[in-house]
Amino acid sequence: MSYAEIHPNWETLSNDILDGYSLEITAKDVASLREAAPKIAPQTPIAVTFLPGEEMEARIAAVKAVRELGFEPMPHVSARRLTSAKVFEDMIKRVTSESGVKRLFVIAGDPPQPEGPFEDSLQVIRTGVLEQNGIKAIGIAGHPEGHPNVSKDELWVWMENKIAEIRQRGMLPIIVTQFGFSAEPFLDWLEEMRARGIDAPVRVGVPGPAGIKRLLGFAARCGVGASAAVMAKYGVSLTQLMGTAGPNKLVTAIDQGLDYERHGRVRLHFYPFGGLSKTLDWIHEFSEHRR
Template identity: 45%
Template sequence: MRVAAPGSLVSLTFLPNEDVAARIAAASAVRAAGFVPVPHIAARRLASPEELEHYLEALVSRAGVDRVFVIAGDVATIKGPYPDALSVLRSSLLNKYKIAQVGISGYPTGHPKIPDGVLWQAMRDKLAILADMGHRAWIMTQFGFEATAILDWLARSRLEGNNVPVCIGVAGPSSVRSLLHFAALCGVETSAKVVAKYGLSIGKLLGSVGPDAILKDLASGLNVPMHGPTAIHFYPFGGLGSLGRWIEEFRRSSEVEVVSRLSAR
C-alpha cells in the first residue's frame, strides 16, 4: 500500500517534545525515502539566531531542503528572540540559505487566542515581506470542519489581493476520540452543527470518521476564479497507514472529480 507517490511533499511538524536535531534527522529520512521534506520552523522554540542558522544550514546541506513552513509555535514561554513567524522572515536567514518557497499559516475559523483582525494583518505583513525578499509563498490552513467558513475565508483572502496557492487543511480518517482531542488541542471549533453533520458524537468515541463529507462540500462550493489556486493538506491524526488506505479508496471511487477540483493550480 502506497501512502503517497514518490516526490510528494511531506510536512514535518515541530512537536513540543522534540528539538532541532530531531527535525533535521526527520527531514533527512524523508528525503532518503524519495519524498520532499517541508520542515516547520517554530519561531518561539528557537533559543537564538545561531540555532536558527544551524537548523537551516543542516536542513539544506543534509536533506536538500528548499522550502519550509514558518509558524509562531504555541508555547507558553518564548525561548529566544523570535516571538512570531514574522520575526523569522525578517531575519533574512531564509534568503542566506536560499530557501525558495516559504509557507505561512491561515485560520479560516479563527484562532482561540488571537483576534481575527490581528490574524488578517499578520498574513498581509508576512506575504508582503516574502514578496519583497523574492520567496515563493503559499498558505497552509489549520484543519476545520466547516466548508462554508473555509470557502468564505478563501474568497475574502482573494479579494484582498492574495493570489498565492492555499493548501486547505483537512483532518484525515481518525477515531472520533482522536479527532475531538486534536480539535480541542488546536482550538478548532466543533459546534453542534458540525457535530451533527460529521458524526463527531461523544456517544461514538470508539467509531471513526473520514473527510469525505467536507471534501465533497468544498469541491461543490469551489469556484476557481473566486477562490484561486488550492490543494488539500491532510493532517494524519489517525496515522499514515489509515490515511494512505483512505486516499487509495477515495481515488478508486467515483470521487475523482472531487480530487481534481481541489487540486486547482
C-alpha cells in the first residue's frame, strides 16, 4: 500500500515545510471550518478531536462536515474514553460508511482509569475493527518531550509495537506529535527515531497563533515544556503575558534544521486552539513572506 492512497501528494510533496500541512479541529469548530474553507487546500487532512464532554453525534457531524467541504477527515479515537466496544464499533462503522473515512488517530487518552474496556491504543488497534471497516492508515502519538507517565525507553517500545501491529494488519502508520515551542526537541527526537529504524512519516505539532496566556494554559495541560528559556526562543517573554504569539521562529528553526537524510519526510500539523482562521492567515502570510 502506498501513502498516496490516503494522502494523494504525500510522496511527491516539495521540500517546502508548509506544503501538505494538516489541521486539527473540535466538534465545536464546524462553523469556523465552513467559514475558513476557502483558505484551505482541497484534500487537506483535518483531524477531529475526541474531547471529554462532547457528544458522539457532534463528533460524527464534524467528520461529515470535513468530508463535505472537500477535505480528508481523520477522527480521533480516545481508547480510555470509549465506554463500550459497541460505542467504538458503531463510531467506526458510521464514520467510514457516512463520511468515507480512511484514516484515524488512535490515542490512549487522559483518564487515569478507563471508562470502558480499553486501557490503551494498542488494544483498540488489535480489535480488527479498523481494517475490517476499510481504514487504511492509523495515526499514533509522538512525544518529543516525553510523557509524564511513561519513560522514554517505554515510549519507543510502545511506538515500535504499535507500528508493527498496524503494518501487520495491512494498514499504514503515521506519527503525529504533541505540539512544542522549541525546534531542538523535535529535531533530536526525529534523528533518534530514524536511527532506531522507525521509518514512518511524521507530522510535527505546531501551535497556531494565539494569546500568550492561552498558549501557556494548553502547554501546562499537555505537559509541554514552556520554560522562560524555551518561550524566549519562541518569541515570548513570560513577564509580558499580554498579546498574541505565532510560530514564526519555531517553523523557521524546524525548516532550517531539517535534513531529510537524517530526519526523514516531515510535514506540519497545526493545533489552532480555536483560532482556525487566524492559523490559516498565518500560514498564508508566512508562505508569502518566504516567497
